[in-house]
Amino acid sequence: MRLLLPTTATLPLFDVAASRRIEARALTHSPDLMARAGLAVAKLALALRRGDGPVWIACGPGNNGGDGQVAAQRLTEAAVPVHVGHDAPHRPSLVIDALLGLGLNRAPSTEMQLSFAAMAACGAPVLAVDLPSGLLADTGQAAGGHAVRADHTLALLTLKPGLFTGEGRAHCGRLWFDDLGIAPDEAPSAELLGPTPRPARRATSHKGSHGQVLVVGGAPGMQGAARLAARAALACGAGRVYVDLLDLPADELADAGRPELMRGTLGELPQAVGVVGCGAGAAIADQLPALLQQLPRLVLDADALNAVATHPRLQDLLRARPAGTTVLTPHPLEAARLLGRDTGAVQADRLTAARDLSAHLNGCVVLKGSGSVIASAGARPAICASGGPALATAGSGDVLAGWLGGLWAQQPDADAHTIACAGVDAHGRAGEVDGVLRAGDLIERLAALR
Numbered sequence: 001m002r003l004l005l006p007t008t009a010t011l012p013l014f015d016v017a018a019s020r021r022i023e024a025r026a027l028t029h030s031p032d033l034m035a036r037a038g039l040a041v042a043k044l045a046l047a048l049r050r051g052d053g054p055v056w057i058a059c060g061p062g063n064n065g066g067d068g069q070v071a072a073q074r075l076t077e078a079a080v081p082v083h084v085g086h087d088a089p090h091r092p093s094l095v096i097d098a099l100l101g102l103g104l105n106r107a108p109s110t111e112m113q114l115s116f117a118a119m120a121a122c123g124a125p126v127l128a129v130d131l132p133s134g135l136l137a138d139t140g141q142a143a144g145g146h147a148v149r150a151d152h153t154l155a156l157l158t159l160k161p162g163l164f165t166g167e168g169r170a171h172c173g174r175l176w177f178d179d180l181g182i183a184p185d186e187a188p189s190a191e192l193l194g195p196t197p198r199p200a201r202r203a204t205s206h207k208g209s210h211g212q213v214l215v216v217g218g219a220p221g222m223q224g225a226a227r228l229a230a231r232a233a234l235a236c237g238a239g240r241v242y243v244d245l246l247d248l249p250a251d252e253l254a255d256a257g258r259p260e261l262m263r264g265t266l267g268e269l270p271q272a273v274g275v276v277g278c279g280a281g282a283a284i285a286d287q288l289p290a291l292l293q294q295l296p297r298l299v300l301d302a303d304a305l306n307a308v309a310t311h312p313r314l315q316d317l318l319r320a321r322p323a324g325t326t327v328l329t330p331h332p333l334e335a336a337r338l339l340g341r342d343t344g345a346v347q348a349d350r351l352t353a354a355r356d357l358s359a360h361l362n363g364c365v366v367l368k369g370s371g372s373v374i375a376s377a378g379a380r381p382a383i384c385a386s387g388g389p390a391l392a393t394a395g396s397g398d399v400l401a402g403w404l405g406g407l408w409a410q411q412p413d414a415d416a417h418t419i420a421c422a423g424v425d426a427h428g429r430a431g432e433v434d435g436v437l438r439a440g441d442l443i444e445r446l447a448a449l450r
């Protein structure tokens with residue numbers, strides 16, 4: 001058993017169907033899985049318990065409840081007082097939520113919801129077995145809007161995607177994992193991103209070795225977005241970063257606070273990595289046909305995505321680009337516009353939405369938000385567990401787009417999916433601070449990452 005996050009390696013994720021297959025095969029040679037699971041729960045409970053009060057174990061009707069029952073036996077053997085039932089005992093030292101796990105198949109009943117409320121109100125830390133009850137393992141949604149908010153979750157046998165995306169992070173608390181001694185024997189459904197080292201710089205390299213980025217955006221009043229993206233590309237290590245600010249007189253500096261940044265245009269920089277759309281407004285629609293047809297590598301964000309959503313010709317041009325040469329970074333509303341769905345439908349199943357959008361537009365899609373999903377045709381989807389609410393601030397998405405452009409400039413042979421996975425995880429790690437973070441400070445934190 002181990003504390004999972006922050007992860008130092010990429011980890012396999014298994015959806016409900018895959019987890020059930022792995023479990024069924026494992027049971028043929030290891031029939032004591034539930035005993036192992038219950039013991040792991042009991043051990044963690046001993047470490048997490050606060051005070052001498054009883055451990056309240058709320059057990060449901062299936063095997064999740066069975067894990068809870070085994071934990072109750074183990075704790076009793078260890079002379080720990082336990083209370084098994086759906087109502088809270090007096091002053092519990094810990095709650096073990098073993099009501100519902102992988103088998104959740106409908107919205108929790110009113111009776112279950114009352115138990116959820118009692119767990120929240122009893123004052124003791126809540127340890128969820130496998131999944132917080134009510135949380136859907138494949139999507140990270142709370143079924144019917146109701147799920148336990150745990151302080152700790154002990155995932156068993158496999159890690160499920162819903163622990164990391166959608167509402168998952170808000171419901172799981174600190175995440176622990178015990179594989180019950182079983183090595184998964186099939187390909188993962190998705191993967192959880194681990195850190196990727198920054199591109200190495202040879203001793204003999206020069207600025208021409210590290211590529212060019214062209215940021216196109218910044219309509220009047222929104223130039224900060226393009227400048228943040230450009231600053232991020234520069235901080236990432238791109239050799240030269242140019243900015244094409246829409247409507248800025250040709251003799252004005254790209255960014256008075258960053259003299260390293262230069263003005264440039266598509267005509268002058270046909271090999272640059274394009275970072276297009278940050279603060280661009282509707283005017284970007286006129287520039288996109290040439291950008292889509294000429295630039296070998298493109299990161300499309302914000303208003304570029306909105307333009308694509310409203311212009312079918314841009315969608316055709318996007319689809320005509322070679323595979324692996326475009327990253328799209330929509331937040332859920334932008335993804336909803338591109339898919340012709342509402343935001344709720346996107347959020348209800350973020351993995352599926354990202355995959356659908358990737359297939360629809362022939363690009364690598366980064367569906368942003370808690371547990372960003374990265375999806376590309378032919379690649380296993382990835383979920384980013386790094387990052388947190390400090391990133392929920394204006395400009396952090398512009399920084400991501402610029403960082404991706406900076407990474408790609410330095411790794412011209414990498415495909416869009418590889419760049420997106422590396423950049424999204426770094427962005428998240430740099431954004432892991434308590435409280436608030438300004439987008440400019442996020443760039444400095446990214447630059448300081450190894």
Ligand SMILES: NC(=O)C1=CN([C@@H]2O[C@H](COP(=O)(O)OP(=O)(O)OC[C@H]3O[C@@H](n4cnc5c(N)ncnc54)[C@H](O)[C@@H]3O)[C@@H](O)[C@H]2O)[C@@H](O)CC1
Nearest residue numbers: 033034037062063064100101102103104105106107108130
């Ligand atoms: N079988 C084994 O040896 C192992 C089982 N494990 C545990 O078993 C769990 C899966 O067990 P199950 O497949 O029995 O599934 P669950 O224990 O999650 O629940 C299934 C039961 O809950 C009912 N149910 C579903 N949604 C409900 C709702 N909203 N309100 C009320 N009742 C609802 C179902 O009708 C069914 O009776 C895992 O999450 C994990 O905790 C793991 O420990 C791995 C080993």
Ligand SMILES: Nc1ncnc2c1ncn2[C@@H]1O[C@H](COP(=O)(O)OP(=O)(O)O)[C@@H](O)[C@H]1O
Nearest residue numbers: 368369370387388389391392394395396397398
């Ligand atoms: N609660 C959160 N947890 C993790 N990441 C978050 C959270 N809120 C925002 N982010 C990340 O911050 C970035 C915000 O991007 P976006 O919404 O486009 O912002 P902006 O409009 O300022 O560019 C995305 O990378 C997103 O995944």
